[in-house]
Amino acid sequence: MDKKMTPLSKLFLLVIFFILYAPIFFLVIFSFNSGETMYDFKGFSLEWYRELFQDTRLLIIVLNTVVVALLSALISTIIGVLGALAIHQAKKRQTKNTLLSLNNILIVSPDVIIGASFLILFTMAGIKLGFYSVLLSHIAFSIPIVVLMVLPKLMEMSPTLIDAARDLGASRWNVLTKVIIPFIIPGIFAGFFMALTYSFDDFAVTFFVTGNGFSTLSVEIYSLARRGISLNINALSALLFLFTMLLVVIYYFITQRNKVNGMGVRKH
Amino acid sequence: MNSTIIQFTQVTKQYDNDPPVLNDVSFKIERGKFYTLLGPSGCGKTTILRLIAGFTEASKGEVLFNGKKINHVPANKRQVNTVFQDYALFPHLNVYENVAFGLRIKKMKNAEVDRKVKEALSFVNLKGYETREIREMSGGQRQRVAIARAIVNEPEVILLDEPLSALDLKLRTEMQYELRELQRRLGITFIFVTHDQEEALAMSDEIFVINKGKIQQSGTPIDIYDEPINRFVADFIGESNIVTGRMIEDYKVEFVGKEFECVDQGLNPNEPVDIVIRPEDLEITALERGKLQVRVDSQLFRGVHYEICGYDKDGNEWLVHSTKKATVGDEIGLYFDSEAIHVMRHGETEEEFDRRLEAYSDVDTNGK
Numbered sequence: 001m002d003k004k005m006t007p008l009s010k011l012f013l014l015v016i017f018f019i020l021y022a023p024i025f026f027l028v029i030f031s032f033n034s035g036e037t038m039y040d041f042k043g044f045s046l047e048w049y050r051e052l053f054q055d056t057r058l059l060i061i062v063l064n065t066v067v068v069a070l071l072s073a074l075i076s077t078i079i080g081v082l083g084a085l086a087i088h089q090a091k092k093r094q095t096k097n098t099l100l101s102l103n104n105i106l107i108v109s110p111d112v113i114i115g116a117s118f119l120i121l122f123t124m125a126g127i128k129l130g131f132y133s134v135l136l137s138h139i140a141f142s143i144p145i146v147v148l149m150v151l152p153k154l155m156e157m158s159p160t161l162i163d164a165a166r167d168l169g170a171s172r173w174n175v176l177t178k179v180i181i182p183f184i185i186p187g188i189f190a191g192f193f194m195a196l197t198y199s200f201d202d203f204a205v206t207f208f209v210t211g212n213g214f215s216t217l218s219v220e221i222y223s224l225a226r227r228g229i230s231l232n233i234n235a236l237s238a239l240l241f242l243f244t245m246l247l248v249v250i251y252y253f254i255t256q257r258n259k260v261n262g263m264g265v266r267k268h
Numbered sequence: 269m270n271s272t273i274i275q276f277t278q279v280t281k282q283y284d285n286d287p288p289v290l291n292d293v294s295f296k297i298e299r300g301k302f303y304t305l306l307g308p309s310g311c312g313k314t315t316i317l318r319l320i321a322g323f324t325e326a327s328k329g330e331v332l333f334n335g336k337k338i339n340h341v342p343a344n345k346r347q348v349n350t351v352f353q354d355y356a357l358f359p360h361l362n363v364y365e366n367v368a369f370g371l372r373i374k375k376m377k378n379a380e381v382d383r384k385v386k387e388a389l390s391f392v393n394l395k396g397y398e399t400r401e402i403r404e405m406s407g408g409q410r411q412r413v414a415i416a417r418a419i420v421n422e423p424e425v426i427l428l429d430e431p432l433s434a435l436d437l438k439l440r441t442e443m444q445y446e447l448r449e450l451q452r453r454l455g456i457t458f459i460f461v462t463h464d465q466e467e468a469l470a471m472s473d474e475i476f477v478i479n480k481g482k483i484q485q486s487g488t489p490i491d492i493y494d495e496p497i498n499r500f501v502a503d504f505i506g507e508s509n510i511v512t513g514r515m516i517e518d519y520k521v522e523f524v525g526k527e528f529e530c531v532d533q534g535l536n537p538n539e540p541v542d543i544v545i546r547p548e549d550l551e552i553t554a555l556e557r558g559k560l561q562v563r564v565d566s567q568l569f570r571g572v573h574y575e576i577c578g579y580d581k582d583g584n585e586w587l588v589h590s591t592k593k594a595t596v597g598d599e600i601g602l603y604f605d606s607e608a609i610h611v612m613r614h615g616e617t618e619e620e621f622d623r624r625l626e627a628y629s630d631v632d633t634n635g636k
Contacts (some may be wrong), residue, residue, distance in 0.1 A: 163323050164356035166343040168370035168421065178369075182360040 024241060031234035038231070048235040055232070058220065064131070065200065065216040072138035073195035079139070080146025080195075081188055085180070087147065088154040100151075106144040114141055115208030122209060129211025137209045138199045145198060146191035153187035154180075189254045197247055271298045272335075273424060273457055274320060279329035281315050281481075289315045291481040292329070297459065299424075302451045304468040305461045307478035308504070313461045316478075317427050320459065322346045334424075349418035350427040353434070355410045357402045363389070363413055364398040370421040388420035391450070408439045415450070425457040432467065444470055465505050469493060477501050485618060497621045498612055502544045509550070509586050513543040513611075521611060524560065524582055532611040534627050542612040547575070547589040549608035558601015562586050564594045578602075 005013075031049070035042035052058060087103070090096040106114075118137045119129075127133055157180070165179045181188075203218040210219055217240065224233050274297040281290040290312045297303055305313040318324045319331055322343035331339050338346065349370070357366050365372075367388055371381045389395055392412040397405070405413065411431060418426050428447070432440045448471050451458045462468055468475050469489040477484045477492060477500075485497040496502035499510055513523030518533035523543045535541070555561060562578030569575075576588040578600070586602065594600055616624075 158354060158356060160352045160354055160356035161358065163321075163343070164350070164352055164358075165369070166323070167321055167348075167350045168417070169344045169373045170369075171344055174373055178373075179358060182358075 024237075027234050028238040028241065031231060031238045033231060033234075036231065038234075048231045052232045052235045052239075058232075058236070061215050061217055061220045064214065065218075068131070068135055068138055068216060069196050069199040072135055072142055072199045073192050076139045076142035076195050077146050077188060077192045080143045080191055081150055081184075083143060084147045084150035084154055084184075085176075087151060103144045103147050106141065107148065111141075111202070111204035112208075115205040118205065119208040129209060130214040133209045133211065134206055134214065134216065137205050138202065141202070141205060142195035142198055145194050146188075149191035149194055150184055150187040153184040157183050186254060186257065190251065193247060193251045193254065197244065200244070200247075271300075272296045273299045273333065274459075275330075275332040275335075276316075276319075277330045277332070279319065279326045279331060281312070281319065281324070282327045288327070288481050290319075290326075293481070293483055294329075295476065295483060295486065297425075297457060299457055300455050301473040302448065302458045302471060303460065304472040304475045305459065305478055306463070306465060306468040306475055306504075308463055311478045312481040313463075313476075313478050314429060317350070317429055317459065317461050320425070321348055321350050321427055347423050348425040348427055349421050349423040350429065351411075351414045351418050351431045353430045355414040355431075357410055357413055357417070359402055361402070362398070363394065363400045363402065363405070366402065366413055367417045367420050369417065384420050385416075388416040391419060391453075392416045407435055408443065411435065411443065415447075419450075419454060423456070425459060428458060428460045430461055430463070432462070433464075440467075447471060469505070477504065479504070483618075485621075495610065495625060496544060496612065497616060497618060499542055502542075502610075502612065507547050507587055507589075509545045509547065509584075511543050511584050513541050515539045515541050515611065521609060524580055524584055526559075528559065528609060529606045530609040530611060531607055532609075534624055535611070535613060540614065542614070544610040544612060545604060545608055547587040548573075549604050550586065550588045550590070551603045552576070552588065552590050552592050552594060553601045553603045555599055555601045558603050560586065560602040560604075561599060562602060563599050564596050567594055567596055 030038050030041065032044050032046070033041050034045035034047060083103070087096060087099045090099060115137070118133070118140070122129060122133045122136075127136075161179055161183070162175055165175045170178060201218060202216075203222065206216050206219050207222070210216065215223075217236070221233055221236065224230065275295070277294050279290055279293045280288050282288040293312075293316070305316055307313045315324070319326055320333075322338070322341060322345075326339055330337050333341075333347065358369065361369065364385055367385045368381050371384060376384075385398075386395075389398065392415050394409065394412050394416065397409070397413075402410065402413070414431070431447075432443050435443060444467060447458070447460070460468075460471065469492075472489055474486065475489055475492050476486045479500050485492055485501050487495075492501065493505055496505060496508075502508045502510055511523050513521055515532070515535040515538065516522050516527065517537050518535075519530060521528055521530045521532070521541070521543065550560075560580060562580045564576055564578045566577045567574055568577075570589075573589045573591050574593055576590060576594050578586050578588065578594075580586060588594075588602065613621075613624075
């Protein structure tokens with residue numbers, strides 16, 4: 001920023017961030033409460049965390065969530081990259097724009113609608129609601145995100161790079177593995193992490209398509225909260241918050257590396 | 269041995285229903301020479317290059333390489349390498365790996381790769397730059413990497429697509445020398461695409477002047493400069509004064525209302541023609557001694573010479589390159605030799621033109 005911030009604007013920023021983060025910190029602080037309520041901090045204790053780690057059911061749910069997130073992110077990254085390549089290679093401008101619009105509609109359409117439509121689809125197709133239905137729907141809503149993260153990198157790539165590789169004897173497969181993929185790898189990583197976070201904190205879609213005996217964290221926390229507040233939810237939320245922070249940090253480092261790599265790629 | 273390496277026979281390239289980019293083009297390229305495809309942007313010169321490289325296929329006609337038809341051979345199976353306008357260096361690889369790219373594709377042994385890459389880099393004076401990243405290289409250095417990457421594969425033909433256009437003037441002139449020198453040392457065919465006529469004249473063994481998807485004229489730089497076939501070539505190659513005239517009879521031509529002696533013959537009597545006189549063939553002299561009389565309109569100092577622009581009484585513009593200075597507003601005489609007059613027939617094809625030129629030299633040798 002060129003201009004120095006006035007004390008007033010600094011204060012404003014501070015207040016805004018405080019308002020945004022206060023509920024989270026409130027939650028985290030009370031996870032260390034030795035008492036049982038959210039309004040009366042009796043003393044510091046790790047009791048709730050101990051209870052959390054003894055709750056095998058909850059731990060299995062955490063594991064489910066992580067597995068679904070990793071798997072769906074991985075698969076949707078592969079499909080999304082292929083999709084982005086296909087959109088990029090579309091010769092006609094109209095086809096390209098149509099495909100891109102169809103992709104974007106999926107991103108902006110409300111989760112509730114996507115969840116409900118998946119529920120109808122799965123019941124009609126006779127797929128049992130559970131792990132696979134959740135995984136499939138997570139893959140489905142992550143693909144458009146990956147496409148959107150990868151496509152700009154492809155657009156940024158000069159088409160002569162591909163010509164040059166062909167010219168030097170590269171087969172189509174060589175061009176893909178030795179030129180295109182290395183060029184768009186930052187976009188692929190970004191897409192993967194976005195898909196990971198989207199899957200991780202999805203509630204609406206999962207809520208619709210999950211069945212008996214299978215649950216993810218967001219759905220579980222929701223049902224726990226409805227039953228009555230127990231502070232091990234706080235402990236769980238605190239851990240989740242920490243994990244999300246970690247993802248953000250990783251994402252930050254990827255984009256940083258991306259910036260360095262991106263320099264001098266193309267002459268403008 | 270057959271010296272022809274690339275041949276186009278009646279090649280047409282057309283996209284959908286647009287007018288053709290290349291229209292019925294035929295030519296031959298010989299081994300070991302430096303060719304230049306010269307023309308304004310959008311004339312089809314880059315299309316010819318892309319057809320040779322295999323990035324695009326001809327709509328009609330045949331492309332032959334070493335006598336074999338290669339219309340449908342994909343780019344990665346062709347014995348040619350290209351230096352691109354934007355260099356197209358791989359940003360994720362360093363200098364060494366960029367040059368080694370083609371060899372690695374061929375699965376060559378590491379020791380062999382190492383030897384060839386080092387040799388190619390020293391050929392373009394980039395020894396010691398192996399581990400540099402592409403983004404750390406200047407424009408001229410990137411240019412050299414691109415050339416090294418092409419020559420390391422030992423192709424029979426190297427295609428250069430306006431490779432100097434992104435460089436500044438001084439570097440460009442330097443690279444012109446280097447490219448020409450490189451071609452001589454390697455002894456392989458270079459096909460160079462440019463819109464810069466000075467570059468074409470300075471570097472080529474042979475120039476193809478292209479306009480609107482047709483080859484207008486081909487020949488050595490001197491031929492093309494001295495004997496342009498039509499208005500377009502005369503105007504595109506160097507500065508020129510072009511006026512309309514009339515061929516009265518052999519060795520006699522009329523323009524700007526006067527009769528002049530010339531060296532051209534074999535045209536129909538009273539045939540309308542275009543006359544070209546190069547600005548450096550015009551000499552400033554006293555008003556009464558001049559074959560033409562013009563009033564000086566403007567004068568620019570160009571370093572090597574003055575560029576003087578004047579108008580005769582009919583309003584024709586005359587451009588003069590002279591080391592002598594003139595005074596703006598003065599009337600001056602312009603003198604020129606009869607050889608300086610170049611007569612161009614309307615709508616003459618290259619074959620007819622060549623036949624006519626040959627006829628002159630026959631007359632010359634017979635007469636002496």
